[in-house]
Amino acid sequence: MSEITGMPVDRVDARLKVTGAATYSAEYYPKNLTYGVLVTSTIPKGRIKNINSSQAERLKGVVGIMTYKNSPTLHFPQSSDPGGGKFGEKDLLPLQNDRIFYDGQIVAVVMADTFEVAEHAASLVKMEYEVDQPVFDLEKNISQSYKPASSLGGGAAQESRGDADANFQNAAAKLNETYTTPVYHHNAMEPHATVAEWTGDKLMVYDATQSVAGSKNLLSSMLGVPAEKVKLISLYIGGGFGSKGFSWPNTVLAAMAAKVVNRPVKLVLRRQQMFTTAGRRSQTIQKISLGADNTGKLNAIKHDTTSESSFVDEFVETAGVATSMLYSSPNVEVSHSLVRLNKGTPCPMRAPGEAPGTYALEVAMDELAIQLKMDPIQLRLVNYADMEEQKKKQFSSKNLKECYQRGADAIGWSERKAEPGTNRDGNYMVGYGMATATYPANRSASSAKATIYADGNAEILCATQDIGTGTYTIMTQAAADAFGLPIEKVTVKLGDSDYPKGANSGGSQVTASVGPAIRAAALGAVNKLTKMAIADVNSPLHGRKEEEIMAGNGRIYLKDNPDKGEDYIRLLSRNNMQKVEALAKTNVSTRQQQESNPAAAGSADAKAEEESKTNAAVQEDEKTDRKPYAFHSFGAQFVKVLVDPQLGTVKVDRAVAVMDIGKVMNLKTAKNQIMGGMVFGIGMALMEETAYDPNNGRVVTRDLAQYLVPVNADIPKFEVQFIDKPDTIISPIGARGIGEIGITGITAAINNAIYNATGKRVRDLPVTPDKLI
Amino acid sequence: MEPFKFTRANDQHSAISSMGGNGVKVIAGGTNLIDLMKLDIEKPSQLVDINNLKLQTIETLPNGGMRIGALVKNSDLAYHPDVITKYLVLSEALLSGASPQLRNMATVGGNLLQRTRCPYFYNEGFPCNKKNPGSGCSAIDGYNRNNAILGTSAQCIATHPSDMCVAMAALGAVIHVQGIKGTRAIPFNEFHLLPGNTPHRENTLRQDELIIAVELPPISYAGRSHYLKVRDRSSYEFALASAAVALNFDNGRIKEARVAFGGIGTKPWRAILAEKVLTGAIASEQTYRTAAEAALSEAKSYKHNAFKIELAKRTLVRALTTVGGMS
Secondary structure (H helix, E strand, C coil), X not given: CCCCCECXXXXXXXXXXXCCCCCEHXXXXXXXXXXXXXXXXXXXXXXXXXXXXXXXXXXXXXXXXXXXXXXXXXXXXXXXXXXXXXXXXXXXXXXXXXXXXXXXXXXXXXXXXXXXXXXXXXXXXXXXXXXXXXXXXXXXXXXXCECCCECHHHCECCXXXXXXXXXXXXXXXXXXXXXXXXXXXXXXXXXXXXEEEEECCEEEEEECCCCHHHHHHHHHHHHCCCHHHEEEECCECCCCCCCCCCECHHHHHXXXXXXXXXXXXXXXXXXXXXXXXXXXXCCEEEEEEEEECCCCCEEEEEEEEEEEEECCCCCCCCCCCCHHHHXXXXXXXXXXXXXXXXXXXXXXXXXXXXXXXXXHHHHHHHHHHHHCCXXXXXXXXXXXXXXXXXXXXXXXXXXHHHHXXXXXXXHCXXXXXXCXXXXXXXXXXXXXXXXXXXXXXXXXXXXXXXXXXXXXXXXXXEECCCCCCCHHHHHHHHHHHHHCCCHHHEEEEXXXXXXXXXXCCCCCCHHHHHHHHHHHHHHHHXXXXXXXXXXXXXXXXXXXXXXXXXXECCEEEECCXXXXXXXXXXXXXXXXXXXXXXXXXXXXXXXXXXXXXXXXXXXXXXXXXXXXXXXXXXXXXXXXXXXXXXXXXXXXXXXXXXXXCCXXXXXXXXXXXXXXXXXXXXXXXXXXXXXXXHHHHHHHHHCXXXXXXXXXXXXXXXXXXXXXXXXXXXXXXXXXXXXXXXXXXXXCCCECCCCCHHHCCHHHHHHHHHHHHHCCCCCECCCCHHHHC | CCCCEEEECCCHHHHHHHCCCCCEEEEXXXXXXXXXXXXXXXXXXXXXXXXXXXXXXXXXXXXXXXXXXXXXXXXXXXXXXXXXXXXHHHHHHHHCCCCHHHXXXXXXXXXXXXXXXXXXXXXXXXXXXXXXXXXXXXXXXCCCCCCCCECCCCCCCCCCCCCHHHHHHHXXXXXXXXXXXXXXXXXXXXXXXXXXXXXXXXXXXXXXXXXXXXXXXXXXXXXXXXXXXXXXXXXXXXXXXXXXXXXXXXXXXXXXXXXXXXXXXXXXXXXXXXXXXXXXXXXXXXXXXXXXXXXXXCCCCCCCCCHHHHHHHHHHHHHHHHHHCCC
């Protein structure tokens, strides 16, 4: 039987989604449901002086109004890692006091019998504020910046080797520029949504989250309820892009509100609220210095980033994180600074760090190539990093040169004119640009449960989640191969906190983390069948050795003589077994630090750990020595643009991505993922930007009419290719995650193509018509 | 959203007789009104649904003009064969606006009454003279990249967002309305109001008046016309600058010209000054540029929208060049 993994299988949940049968978090209607609507601050800093809710209270149908004056007391969150649960504003537990730290901060929740009454009542809650002078402008307050000790998950915020300063001064060719990116918002189609219901001291929550285990764990620790009393369901998520990776106040507020009114509460953020209280990508100011000799060899690389954080938590946009490893150079200095502002806390957004960072670095590389009169690809080849020079490790697998070559061939790089502004086509100037894409290959501990039933079907349970990426589909493929079953016999169930804990959807890690655990669990279940057959005097495999036997097409059989064997159904029914089950947990982690709260995993996880001691697949996986290796994915992005220099409009005419992401689990969903990232990159390059009022720092653009994301008419024909060489070091399945790499490099490639077309270099994103005319 | 009463009118008379009261609003496509109600910007006490009224016809008139019922959907008008042949600029303007789904709902009458997209108008807690008269304008010293450069006042710099209206302004359409006291025919240029000291008053329609139809005058050369819209993304976005243009050529000379701008004015902006330059001049890029300079001579920009002056000029030059090149 040929492998199902890798095939362009249609999404297993496609029919459910297109028919509306997939249930998203806001679509649960427990009996006696009430609707919660938020009241948010209209000042960026100050105190609540007075709350007048009498008019709202009098409305028929209003069942409760929760403010800091009557809300249940919360406890400090006992975790700071998205896997175990990361609350987005740890120093501002919601509705605990009268202080306001940012525009749009939640100041009340109104609960009513209907959504309409709740909405109306919320508009009648009158807040009086004592207004303080806010700090909101990153550039104007840059003198207040400080250097954070570390970034999310304990990553390095400052890195260096050699002496970048001195070598930059002495370099033959120097490039020293500042690149800026504005604030971006994730704008997932599905808003943050929670339905919470208490039954006695037990809490049931439906929540749109990228971390089923983490969100549950935070509810437990913040509400002071034992973990085993909290159950969280998140079966389908309409996109997250990082905005649902942290937990924001809305989730815990739904549970608090349900407690206050003693009825289930549904709380869904309005689009406008998603712009203030559910994270964003920080604005960045990035200074890059590149020093090279006449052959282009980089003697010095400096990348200094200033980004913003809030007064209620700390988040670093690690734009320089890829700079220390992307190119070979003995002298590198990467630094990050933060300025605290009266805004909500920023958070990861698709390729946090790498997306703005590769924009700046890869535009700088283009500028240096032009200065040196070199082909931009050649400059990258001259500085090709054969090893991870900052950590002094080998790459587990790297085929970037092939990406450059195939990308150049596909776009027709030879058509590019080196002299900018010389390729005209009617009203348009034609330009070509390229850039390197990169993202770390993360893997963390995950567990799963596998069951083979006597009717020949099999099932996987894992408390990870599919945020729209195709996780259900690729895990069904991986499980089917391990079970030795056709794909239609396998059901993968995710998004339930009672299942064994899987990875959170962040850092492109689910595929590489959960895949091996699911595989090991399924192989463990098959192994139990094998042992059963060997012990069964009525089995044709009786008395055989395990290593003589293999599985496929719903049978176990002799490798040497496939006719000799039997199917799972016959074996299980003859042994009067309804099913066999196996738990597996793989502890492999490529991350620098372990999770801050592994206890979030729960009891199923402990059993999985115990059972894995005798699981051959887990043992084999964990035996691999990964210490000498660095794990990264790479790729090359190429674009052709048409610029109307008179009107300043840019049309991305073609875009090619060649990605080296290990084994491709499903060609169709993999292409989807990369294309999605490229669409994000087009938005970032050409139109996306959240505007703030220059006088008080409040958000001005708060909906999808004001915050522009690309529409179909902005999207060219994409061509996505994969190297598809399995990374045998990272895991037995050989795949690295691909949720984020698609957005890296593309923004720079577009920017570089615009320069090639027009001779104009725009260093402040987005490149809108006003900057090109 | 505040609670409101909902009634349905089955004929013009019952619609008009129910419209007189304070807080009564008419709903047709609802593509703008419902959004504004959800945001508590519009708070009607009663909505009168007029979709059953017989105002859905597009007629070609004996004089060669056209009469368009107020309830004609934007998409039906855009794809009407006579509109494409005789008033191409109007078809192009309609199709450059919104999205197919919205155009299938939005009506001609509603489009005339479309309200601004100034972000401060939409944002609670910000002063806005359109929303709360006398509260002040947050855009003048605020984030004003998309705001107007023509027709502004010290009280308001909000842009009129419609594309359809720009083409209709250029064509000199006439708006037919009916009220309790009878009917009126309002020339297009007299329908929308400049903000002045009363930016909350956006048009000359009276509380009891219903838009019945829009009449397009016969313009022999309006088939040779064009609508060009420049924006931050390729579709589903309002104009940074747009131009509606129709030219009547006679042996290389421009005999007559119609020019209007969108995206830069506080109302759909008929550019009479540009038309004067063009009329009688030889068709050339120089002429077009001179016309553009004249059209923008009174423009006043703000901190973030100075680029619109040059962009509008270039947009007009390109539109004129395109029409000049049409056979």
